[in-house]
Amino acid sequence: MTTPATPRPPRVKPPKAMSAEDERYIDEYVTRSVPEKHQLATTRALKGQTMKAASVKMMCLQCSGFQRNEVTECRVITCALHNHRPYQK
Ligand code: SF4
Secondary structure (H helix, E strand, O other): OOOOOOOOOOOOOOOOOOOHHHHHHHHHHHHHHOOHHHHHHHHHHHOOOOOHHHHHHHHHHHHOOOOHHHHHOOOOOOOOOHHHOOOOO
16 A cells, blocks of 8 residues: 655745735736736745745846747856856757
8 A cells, every 4th residue: 555645845935025015016027017927926935935046037037028938049148147047049
């Protein structure tokens, strides 16, 4: 008889303490400026609920106007995130 697999822990951190004003600002920014497809992930990253790799991914997507191919083709070698950016060939 095998024991059931232990469920994986969620990849989302618990919410970080943040002022209501900051939360409103983030929510407004996300609603107005982030494509719907990326809104949840961006909100989580901005509220400190994601792991570092997901935060880097969201930073690069924000930086490149949420264009994945722009992140792939990024030539800003002076950016501290360049070697860690997602979607590299
Ligand atoms: S690595 Fe490129 S896409 Fe990512 S944050 Fe830096 S400049 Fe922007």
